[in-house]
Amino acid sequence: MFGGFKKTTLLGSLGLAVVFASFTLRQDNSSKEQFYLSDDDTVWGIYEKLGKIKMNTVNTSIEGVSAEKGRDIIYNGSSAKQDGNGRTSNQSPYFKCTACHNVGRELNDLADISSEKRLEYAVENDLPFLQGTTFHGIVNRKTFYNDGYQKKYGHVPIIKASNTDIRQAIQLCATQCAQGRELEDWEIESVLAFYWTLELKVKDLNLDADGKKAIEDALTTDKSYAKAIHTIEDHFLDKSPATFDEEDKKHTVTEAEKKDVKRFKNGKAIYERSCLHCHEGRRYSFFDLDNSRFSFKNLLSRSHKSGNGSLHHVARHGTYPLAGKRAYMPLYPLEKMSKSQLVDLQVYIENMAAGNDLTK
């Protein structure tokens, strides 16, 4: 008689105990504060909360390192000396970093780096359209001098090393691309310190509500870190691809292309924001260009040629250093000027050489 009652009581008590225990657990969870993402939170700050280890941090133990000096080097080519007395010599007699690199944002969507979107953004925001990748978010990238650079020059030790080492990448650019002097340790750290002022923030990622929630929930519940990290990584590229166009094929502009107003406008934007950035007023090159028909006719004759001086070759391969003239023009990878954009430029040059301004 009492055996059945005992079983029921036992089972019922067990069930009640489980219910009580679950309530207790829930109360423990609700005591942790909800994490809210702020637009000004840095991406690396969120990463660190999600368990990632910060890379490329500045070595502040070196004397004289400062972001201000780094900024000076980037914009002016020199800075105050390590001890603050006097100024250093110019890093390069030919270039400043801003000759080839922007410093701010270049795209609306950092995950979509098409050169067409880049040009649109440049026109909207009055930016140069340059061969090098912007320094904005550079400390959020994992690799440098990618793809084509490694394929073509990866056998050179410093180029191979620069792929994964930002300091080597800075030094490589200073000595090879800019044909300047080597940067000292404190100068490299100062440049890196300036780069850190340009790191990505949450507002740069254009996260939607779901994305933000995923990150907030992860940091609140200490769960699903991987999902949160992937959410962030999906919104920007951690490397800047660089595909060289090795196909040295000259394009002949068709009549239809020549009359295409959209192509003309794109070509005009590229000419003014890219070519003239270095060549107008002999800013970075002794080969000067302007908006005169002389310049367009000269470029037109180059676009009809083959060989090292042709427009196509110069855009895709750059120019070469010569004896007594070390500085050379850097090439445009396809991600920085697509094949279609090069045709746009040709369309613009052909029309302007003939005196046809299609915007009028």
Add this chain to the structure above:
Amino acid sequence: MRQFYLFVALTFCCNIATIAPVFSQDKPQKEYVYQTFKDTRVINAYSVETLQKNVLDVRIGHRFGDFFNQWNFENAWTSFFGFESAADVALGVEYGITNNLMVGVHRTKGAGPLRSLITLLAKYKFLAQTKDNSMPISMAAAASMSVSTMWADQNNNSRVYNSFPGGFGNRMVYSAQLHIARKFGDIFSLQISPTFIWRNLVDYYDTNFLMTTSIAAKVQVTKVLGIIFDANIPFNSMRLTSSGKPTDAAFGGDAQYRIPIGIGFEIDTGGHIFQINLTNSAGIEPTDYIPNTILDITKGQFRIGFTISRSFRM
């Protein structure tokens, strides 16, 4: 007359004080007109252009002998149309301290009474023409000082120039110039340059102070090739009317002062500027050719000259 010159000088100074700010490397330069002239010189005359900051310009200039002296083929063939002699040779460097200020030093053989000249020059561009025409002209001020390093001849019966009776100061010649230029479209540029020359030592019939005006022009033919012209018109009755006859034996009995005129073409290869010109002036530096040109174009007394300029970024 002295008051007039003072007035003119003061006017220029006042203009300098009221000019628009010049461009610098860090300011966006798109709104300025570039390359009114391709080089810092137009044949002999200084142009309104200055070198960019930290650019070193190495220059070699040469003026050959008379091409067709007295229109005599025998004379021409003897000297192979002047190529076998050198009326003047210039070697020098110029350097851009800022985008608007340049300095230079040249060594020239000299074609006038003073030889072996070392010339120091400075040029400051204080006004730049803008594309929207809010500033329609470019202006620059230039000054140069030439010192003759030729050996003094102790023979007092020789040419007075050779003995420098007044001491070292007799070796000096100065020039001050104001360049006013405008680029008309892509093809044509024009420059007018009031110029003052002061020579410490002159012949008894001459004046120390000389006021002249240079006119220079460029016609761009292609991106690379341009035609250049310059002339210097002296406001000096002796030179303007060709009534002045330098009596110095070295010049010859029938010598008269002439207006220096030159025409030529220049080739810009990017980094190099080559000029080839025809001019009646034998000297290259303004302190030399402006006061001392006596050669007559109508008598075939013009010469081929060339200038090579190579720029380096330092």
